[in-house]
């Protein structure tokens with residue numbers, strides 16, 4: 154899959170238009186996980202804008218974002234950076250061949266290695 | 282039968298690149314009544330106008346159609362050109378083949394077809410046009426300025442200096458506006474009161490200026506040159522003729538707990554008060570909500586101590602009706618409420634303040650007598666953090682989408698003033714962009730950085746967290762270092778977005794002036810008519826039209842004055858002849874039209890008519906052509922089809938539609 158393709162896939166999954174970002178950094182200023190991340194929340198936006206999805210899906214940030222949605226709540230431009238990293242996460246999961254789960258299947262699948270963010274984010278996503 | 286000439290303009294390549302102008306001219310020649318058609322590069326140029334005039338004379342034209350830009354641009358140009366060649370100006374029609382055609386289409390074939398159709402419609406209309414003659418109306422040589430901030434004061438002074446009477450209506454007890462609340466002003470750092478007070482005094486002393494403070498415009502009727510305005514003078518409960526401004530009443534008043542509006546609620550004032558020491562007029566008002574006498578009947582101290590006997594608890598609001606030729610709106614602005622921005626802890630901590638509050642804190646007449654101190658405990662701060670763009674440039678529905686324009690500069694001002702007066706205080710500014718276009722503005726900001734050591738950080742603040750020990754923990758980001766910053770501060774100052782005074786909606790409705798989605802008053806043309814409202818006779822001055830600083834406000838105030846003077850200098854105005862008229866034989870006097878007329882232009886008369894030989898007296902609608910603005914509301918409402926707009930009759934409009942649908 155080409156870079157362009159992946160970038161547009163991320164935009165589609167997340168519904169985010171990176172061009173709305175004015176690069177103010179309020180997302181990164183708000184993020185409680187900032188110091189754990191290699192690519193920072195405001196960079197989620199620029200990486201997608203520049204089509205560098207490879208770096209994003211291989212980043213530490215992918216699993217460090219807590220899905221707390223602070224960035225999304227405070228962004229003055231309504232960009233929703235958290236949705237981008239979440240979409241990148243989904244991309245990884247989809248590529249691994251995983252599909253939809255029913256809630257009954259979840260407890261059985263829960264194990265040490267399953268990134269909690271994935272679940273948290275999935276649940277939160279449907280809240281908003 | 283009309284003899285019509287059609288003139289197709291290329292507008293350089295604006296039209297000609299997308300519309301086959303030769304084809305439009307050719308096709309026009311096939312239309313009924315058309316005896317002449319030509320195209321030219323710039324019809325609005327002198328050469329173009331000469332072509333039109335030559336054709337009118339040579340071909341004995343009785344009407345013309347110019348296929349060009351919007352009539353808002355050049356209808357007048359072509360009408361007066363035609364008039365000079367002996368044609369009635371109302372025999373000129375414009376087919377807008379630029380804004381409505383070439384600019385919005387790409388395909389030449391389609392655009393040409395549309396241009397031909399638009400020309401056809403205009404030709405069909407001219408075929409039914411009749412010469413019209415404008416009437417005349419007198420101009421009242423007096424101007425009204427709504428709002429007594431620096432904008433209103435400057436406009437009033439300029440109009441008055443030209444020799445015309447001006448009334449200023451100001452809502453609060455004193456003129457002066459926001460500028461009276463500022464401490465020092467960029468870019469020269471002169472004290473605001475020192476440059477404003479002389480202007481206030483000059484306005485008050487000017488023989489041509491009357492100032493109504495504590496007053497509001499309540500009703501506006503009429504039209505350009507002849508407005509009638511009701512002004513409500515709110516009761517001050519102090520006789521301005523007797524009061525000497527000694528201030529004893531304010532000193533002795535026992536009710537001292539009302540928040541001072543002038544000091545942005547940072548301290549209190551008495552129930553009887555003048556907002557600030559240099560207030561004009563220096564006559565107090567009694568706040569009825571706070572006055573003990575008004576609430577309980579007891580007290581009356583101010584009346585007892587007033588040597589001049591000026592206190593009058595029985596005073597009533599007065600309504601004053603006055604005529605004006607021109608109205609200038611100068612209602613200014615306020616800072617937005619910060620309720621949507623919990624992350625900055627404005628409502629949680631007294632030490633998080635807006636920049637306007639800081640102006641009061643820094644001012645010698647302010648709540649801290651000009652000492653920089655924390656409002657929670659009075660301690661001198663060591664670390665101050667400024668946050669720019671608070672509520673500005675927000676498209677998330679919480680704030681304003683626009684840049685407030687003045688805050689980059691006043692933040693640099695505040696930072697510099699603090700570093701100058703208190704070198705022990707560290708100042709950090711979080712910014713998204715530093716926007717300082719303007720004469721000597723960027724140099725000003727650079728001085729803050731280079732000479733005063735203000736620490737500018739490119740990045741925003743995510744949240745401000747009040748600490749148990751009273752400090753403020755500021756969590757921000759430095760985008761250039763790509764680091765998150767946690768900084769302890771003693772005070773945080775928010776460069777809060779500005780918005781038009783919320784009152785402006787009411788004023789705009791009364792004046793039928795338009796406002797944009799942000800409540801700023803709309804100018805008639807963003808580039809070419811920036812101080813005129815689209816409503817004739819209404820002009821715009823100051824921040825009510827858009828964010829601006831004092832130099833720009835004063836320049837615009839002067840421009841608005843010039844436009845008003847240009848109007849007042851005329852003795853008579855030509856009225857638009859495109860007014861409504863009832864067909865006496867069709868009107869049945871039902872009153873429907875008068876009910877919809879927004880200008881109150883329609884009355885009814887008992888009139889004798891001759892209806893096919895039958896003579897009888899009927900109730901018939903009569904339009905006052907001086908009041909009618911030609912809006913056409915009555916023509917579409919009339920159930921009998923009796924009401925028609927001259928120049929835009931139902932027949933003409935139907936003919937246009939027919940021509941388009943052919």
Ligand SMILES: Cc1cc2nc3c(=O)[nH]c(=O)nc-3n(C[C@H](O)[C@H](O)[C@H](O)COP(=O)(O)OP(=O)(O)OC[C@H]3O[C@@H](n4cnc5c(N)ncnc54)[C@H](O)[C@@H]3O)c2cc1C
Pocket residue numbers: 427428429430431432433450451452453456457458459460463465466467468496497498611612613614615616636637638640687691694779782784785788822823824825829830831832834
């Ligand atoms: C914190 C801060 C600092 C600033 N510092 C500077 C600076 O250093 N240098 C600089 O050049 N500019 C500065 N400015 C900008 C400056 O304040 C404005 O440019 C200026 O005040 C605009 O004047 P105005 O007359 O248009 O509006 P205003 O000053 O708001 O005046 C409007 C007046 O109209 C009155 N009014 C409103 N509604 C009605 C109504 N319905 N009927 C009657 N009256 C009404 C109001 O009471 C007010 O008196 C600063 C602004 C802020 C917020």
Ligand code: SF4
Pocket residue numbers: 173174175176177178179180181194195198227228229230231232233234
């Ligand atoms: S807060 Fe929004 S606008 Fe600002 S940098 Fe982050 S995504 Fe962009």
Ligand code: SF4
Pocket residue numbers: 180183184185186187194217218219220221222223224225234235
């Ligand atoms: S949602 Fe993720 S990126 Fe956004 S603030 Fe929370 S942890 Fe940071």
Ligand code: SF4
Pocket residue numbers: 530533534535536552553567571572573574575580581582583584
């Ligand atoms: S009468 Fe009212 S305004 Fe006068 S002194 Fe008493 S409380 Fe104050």
Ligand code: SF4
Pocket residue numbers: 669670671673674683684685686687688689690714715716776
């Ligand atoms: S003037 Fe400066 S601080 Fe104010 S909104 Fe514009 S960019 Fe932000």
